[in-house]
Amino acid sequence: MRSRIILALACAIASAVLGAAAAFETRATKLQAIKTLGIVSAIGEEMSLTQAGLTGLGNTAQSLSISAWGLDELIVQQATKLLSGRFRVQPVSYRRAAFAAVRDSAVAPVNLLRSDPFKELVRSDVTPQGLDAYVVITRARSKLGNGRNVEGVGLAEYRTLLADYGLIHALYEVRIIDGKALDVIEKRAAAPLDNTGTVRIAGPSGPVDETLGGAASSERLRAAVVDLITRSLPVTLGDMHLIDSQ
Template identity: 85%
Template sequence: MRRIAFLWIGLAAACVALGAAAAFETRASRIQAIKTVGIVSAIGEEMSLTQAGLTRLGTTAQSLPISAWALDELIVQQATRLLEGRLRVQPLTYRRAAFAAIRDSAVAPVNLLRSDPFKELVRSDVAPQGLDAYIVITRARSKLGNGRNVEGVGLAEYRTLLADYGLIHALYEVRIIDGKSFNVIEKRAAGPLDNTGTVPLAGPSGPVDEALGGSAPSERLRAAVVDLITRSLPVTFGDMHLIGG
């Protein structure tokens, strides 16, 4: 009986592995079949200022407008350059605020029975329609230190009893949405870069010594955010099999 039980367990595990491999192959083949795409970006209209840690449990996050940084335009431009070698990228019109208003993150657990919140928005709010796929880039979320959520572009100050740490982050996720069915072919949050700081985040981030609470974000902070996006976007697209290989 024990041998039979082990055989059943082994067979079940093999079936799961085969199913996962088949699903991966299907996604990869669907991505490889894409020829025309449009790019939506909606992460860069505001910057959060977060204070956290043992001495900052009662503080609330603040935000500053950074629309003048034109981060979404930069993301669309960089994504277009990365994809143009294999795909034909079509300029899009869409309401950026409508995409930015949706709070849903690939970093957090996702209810697989719930329809993706961007599906209908791409169907109803993006022009032109009829492309093979749409790449949607929006804010992602991660935990900081004691469990406080941070998302999108932001500057975080984490205080302990012994030291203060500054952290700049540009957290985002990328969806590939089928242009005919509007189903999500692939969804992935940009991962951490090669910086493993004292207070790591599950996404692009790095140390910074800029003080919080200034009247306006500085050009140095913008350069740090642009660097995070510029270095992480090719890696994320590569992981999603949009470029390379």
């Protein structure tokens, strides 16, 4: 009986390894076939203001418009510069609000069996159609402290009995969608840039000293968000094998 169990486990492990290898080979083959590429970005129209921790349990997150910051335009420009060395990047038009309206991340494990909502949006809301692939960059979500969700661009204040901590974040995820079959070739959430902060979340973030009210409209805050994006995007695209790893 024990030998049968061991044999079954060995077969299951071997099957999983072979399946992962086949999936990697298929993904690599699809990436090699891509010549023309379009870029969609929809993360930067709003900034969330979140309080969490021992004294923030009863507070709800707020948001304010930062459309004037032009973050999505900046992301498209940077991604175009990074990807143009390998692909022919073509400008595309799209309804940014339609992509931004998808709040539930399909990258999260609980959603892996669902149909990715961004595939249909590429079909219905992006022109021109028929490019080899589309890179779609949208908000990602993470847990902060006591379990409160934060997403996209935001400023969080985490309070303890002894101290307050300010955290700026720019959470996003990247998908490569096949322009013909509309399959998701690859998807990945941007990883943390470092893990040295007192308060940590699963994505690009960093400490700030300002209070929620005083920092929300400052150029210094915008510069901090831009820094998170410009440092993390090459790493994320490298992890997805779209450019040489940074």
